Amino acid sequence: MVCPEFSHPQSSSPMAKPRNRSFWCLPDAFLVFGVAFLALLLVASFWSFFTPTPNFEPTVTDPPSKLSMNPVDCSESGFGVNLKSDPKDPTFYDDPEMSYSLEKPVKDWDQKRAEWLKHHPSFAAGARERIVLVTGSQPKPCKNPIGDHLLLRFFKNKVDYCRIHGYDIFYNNLLLHPKMGSYWAKLPVVKAAMLAHPEAEWIWWVDSDALFTDMEFKLPLERYKNHNLVVHGWPKLIYEKKSWTSLNAGVFLIRNCQWSMDLINTWSSMGPMSKDYEKWGQIQRLTFKDKLFPESDDQSALVYLLYTEKEKYYDHIYLEGEFYFEGYWVEIVGGYENTTERYLEIERGAPKLRRRHAEKVSEQYAAFREEFLKEAGNGKGSWRRPLITHFTGCQPCSGDHNLMYAGESCWNGMVKALNFADNQVLRKYGFVHSDLHDSSTVTEIPFDYPADEGPW
Numbered sequence: 351m352v353c354p355e356f357s358h359p360q361s362s363s364p365m366a367k368p369r370n371r372s373f374w375c376l377p378d379a380f381l382v383f384g385v386a387f388l389a390l391l392l393v394a395s396f397w398s399f400f401t402p403t404p405n406f407e408p409t410v411t412d413p414p415s416k417l418s419m420n421p422v423d424c425s426e427s428g429f430g431v432n433l434k435s436d437p438k439d440p441t442f443y444d445d446p447e448m449s450y451s452l453e454k455p456v457k458d459w460d461q462k463r464a465e466w467l468k469h470h471p472s473f474a475a476g477a478r479e480r481i482v483l484v485t486g487s488q489p490k491p492c493k494n495p496i497g498d499h500l501l502l503r504f505f506k507n508k509v510d511y512c513r514i515h516g517y518d519i520f521y522n523n524l525l526l527h528p529k530m531g532s533y534w535a536k537l538p539v540v541k542a543a544m545l546a547h548p549e550a551e552w553i554w555w556v557d558s559d560a561l562f563t564d565m566e567f568k569l570p571l572e573r574y575k576n577h578n579l580v581v582h583g584w585p586k587l588i589y590e591k592k593s594w595t596s597l598n599a600g601v602f603l604i605r606n607c608q609w610s611m612d613l614i615n616t617w618s619s620m621g622p623m624s625k626d627y628e629k630w631g632q633i634q635r636l637t638f639k640d641k642l643f644p645e646s647d648d649q650s651a652l653v654y655l656l657y658t659e660k661e662k663y664y665d666h667i668y669l670e671g672e673f674y675f676e677g678y679w680v681e682i683v684g685g686y687e688n689t690t691e692r693y694l695e696i697e698r699g700a701p702k703l704r705r706r707h708a709e710k711v712s713e714q715y716a717a718f719r720e721e722f723l724k725e726a727g728n729g730k731g732s733w734r735r736p737l738i739t740h741f742t743g744c745q746p747c748s749g750d751h752n753l754m755y756a757g758e759s760c761w762n763g764m765v766k767a768l769n770f771a772d773n774q775v776l777r778k779y780g781f782v783h784s785d786l787h788d789s790s791t792v793t794e795i796p797f798d799y800p801a802d803e804g805p806w
């Protein structure tokens with residue numbers, strides 16, 4: 351059973367995206383008209399003093415700019431949702447039994463969330479598609495001298511992606527449960543984000559070492575409508591190969607519902623907060639022969655649940671294997687130049703894609719581009735931009751990379767990926783990194799570059 355949806359039949363827009371509203375902000379409207387009327391009276395009395403034949407025309411035909419203001423300007427209601435109203439009616443926030451902590455499971459979350467939405471109707475519209483992206487890193491400065499700089503760029507990339515698509519983003523850099531460190535730290539954060547964002551249907555966890563490398567691509571939410579958790583993974587690798595890398599837990603989309611609360615509860619009971627933590631490490635190593643380290647980890651724990659309780663979990667977890675929901679950087683970074691060239695080739699033949707436009711309307715151009723990407727393929731071996739490139743094993747902050755690859759290939763790969771992604775953003779601002787390896791210089795893009803050229 352999929353968790354109940356808090357949908358509104360008329361709307362599918364994500365939260366932070368401006369929508370055309372059919373109503374005025376009444377208090378503002380009254381205020382504006384009131385002030386205008388008063389001003390008119392004042393002007394009338396003032397003028398009647400000095401000029402026997404006042405000409406009201408300028409006041410009447412050229413009203414204060416506020417009168418002609420676009421309704422979207424209403425500061426009361428922030429982009430179609432009311433940010434200033436929290437009715438007194440009690441909700442789960444007033445329930446002393448509730449807790450943000452992993453130690454205390456949440457019950458009846460679907461009802462509680464629905465109740466909150468009932469009291470906040472402006473958020474109910476569009477709730478079904480609303481996503482909050484959650485990411486984070488450690489509380490202390492990075493050991494790697496360029497680690498904090500890299501993390502800043504990885505975070506900037508996520509902010510860029512969220513701004514383009516109207517998603518909210520939360521960056522956490524604290525351990526919300528003292529025992530849940532490193533890869534386990536995300537679970538308390540995701541639970542807290544679910545409680546802090548009852549208006550959002552989905553929480554999208556994206557690791558700090560992962561970045562968006564297709565700034566246009568949007569998750570096909572319709573495909574996940576009967577599922578509560580989406581991860582990049584392959585059933586064959588889980589059930590036949592029994593591999594701990596049969597899915598990747600560094601990027602996941604989780605529905606804000608009771609099922610997910612229960613999952614987080616069960617999932618975290620295999621982590622360091624549990625008295626059975628060591629035992630779980632042993633069980634995981636026995637189950638997954640390719641797991642080489644002794645500690646129980648969040649990814650093996652999730653594969654373990656899918657493997658041992660298939661009936662309970664499989665139907666609720668969507669294993670996305672069709673596109674790079676996240677992709678292993680080693681198989682991706684070599685293809686950025688070719689992808690850049692192929693996209694440029696498409697643009698040379700399609701003036702509507704070359705047209706300059708505001709960043710806010712980027713999704714329209716993404717839709718235009720789709721018709722040219724049919725041959726691109728998806729995932730491994732394709733020349734489509736990968737949605738997310740994940741620097742698994744590189745650890746930008748600590749600098750401790752997997753000894754499988756030279757540190758240089760990690761850092762060079764990251765710089766290339768960051769610039770490849772940044773180019774998709776920068777062009778809306780008129781610039782481009784001509785060289786993907788050069789982070790510090792940009793070239794200005796002429797406003798109308800010739801079809802047979804292209805500066806990137």
Ligand SMILES: [Mn+2]
Nearest residue numbers: 557559600742
């Ligand atoms: Mn990661």
